[in-house]
Amino acid sequence: MTLPIAILRTGAVTSVGLNAPSTFAAMRARLNNFEETAFLDSKGEPVSAGIVELGADDADNVNNVHLGSLDKQITMLAQAVRECLQALPELDISKIPLLLCVAEVTRPGRLANLEQSLTAGLEQAMQCQFAAQSATYAYGQTSGVFALNAAFELLKTHPLILIAGVDSYLNIATLKAMHEKNRVFASDNQNGFIPGEAACALLVGHPDSAQHILPRYSNVQTQQIPQIQQAKQTPGASLFCTGLGIARETAVIGGTAPNKAKGLSDATKVALKALPGKASDIGLRISGQSSEDFYAKEFAIANSRSNVSATPLWTLADSLGETGAAAGPLAIGWAYASGHKGYLPASNLLCLLASDEGERAAAILSFGQYQA
Known part of the structure; x- marks a missing residue:
């Protein structure tokens, strides 16, 4: 594994x-x-x-x-x-x-x-x-x-x-x-x-690096470990990437092929295999989708097929617009910040991203304490 x-x-x-x-x-x-x-x-x-x-x-x-x-x-x-x-x-x-x-x-x-x-x-x-x-x-x-x-x-x-x-x-x-x-x-x-x-x-x-490199800011860390001396020995919760899915979509924006969201659906299904349970264990989605109709439709279809469409959704574009190659790190960074600040609504979340050239990607993130 x-x-x-x-x-x-x-x-x-x-x-x-x-x-x-x-x-x-x-x-x-x-x-x-x-x-x-x-x-x-x-x-x-x-x-x-x-x-x-x-x-x-x-x-x-x-x-x-x-x-x-x-x-x-x-x-x-x-x-x-x-x-x-x-x-x-x-x-x-x-x-x-x-x-x-x-x-x-x-x-x-x-x-x-x-x-x-x-x-x-x-x-x-x-x-x-x-x-x-x-x-x-x-x-x-x-x-x-x-x-x-x-x-x-x-x-x-x-x-x-x-x-x-x-x-x-x-x-x-x-x-x-x-x-x-x-x-x-x-x-x-x-x-x-x-x-x-x-x-x-x-x-x-x-x-294991989470034991040695502690976050610069973490409400969770403070709540779990009130004494600084203990913090050096017993780390609090951290964010981990446990699974990825990458696929290729032939129906790209501006093309002639119908938008059936096959690539994003495939990437999501592969990533979800990293969960020990079912897709229902996903409690949050973070998406890089913009407000374009093409991507909104693709996102909705793929999420419905993966049984995650009922979970809460955070979108980067609401605050930042389309940020391209920075969107992936930003989505993970937002999960990291929300976990350490104590407002992450679930321990397991799904990040979904799509590029204009047809690449589709999904990542499973989990916030908690690592156990070997």
Whole structure:
């Protein structure tokens, strides 16, 4: 049996918060910070988006850049990674693989040499180099699950792995192409997605690592272990990834094949095999789905087939808009935050993600204490 993966730390930069605690607190309250961009739709009305407003101390004067420039993405990514690794000075980053999640290769307006530029920019900002086993996953929303899938194998040789995702739809070429395909939410299209941008990082490791790397914030930890001395010996509950499902959908958005949700259904069924019980044990769904009709229909069909459609649903896009490759890490980060803050409604939850190229992914997460 494959051991679960422990989610040890998080870091996030989004349009509703410049760190993980503020981001996930805003998402818990279903807040958003959508604002008008300089991009106009066919009626001359500005398109709204989830724009990250970086702090005044960030370099290169990128804090008011409304288009998803490379410098801004690097800045967001570095900030999320620094937060994730905060207060862990003993870590040797050169021995930690970086699994970087980025936009699909076919994304309109995708920046040239995106993977290489982001990795080089991050290493320069961090003044370090990650392990040689580092890799990039260019599958948009589903990239985070592909990275987790690779982490199961990498954990056999590396005790800790860093998964980070960054993406931005606020690129003029991307917005133009998506708007021409009637995919962007605007005054002339009420069924599109709200463009967004974000970065999120996850430090993951062997399940025993939860005993040594405690969360930076945890109400559960405080309630269960009131004394600091005990906290060093007896860890509280942690979030674990216990199963994954990855599938390919041939009926992609914009294609001619009918939307039957086969790919997402297959991915969900595979992931649910990791549960010791039945699908009814799932008490929460976290979805990266946008407000587009195609994905909403696909999501509803797949959930109905998997007998999980009656469980509560949290959607990232309500607060952040479409965040692409950052959505997977953000969904897991939200589960991590809600578990440690004590408002997670169930111990078992299901994350569901879909990319424009046809990849479909599902992840089973469980919050509790690890028992070998």
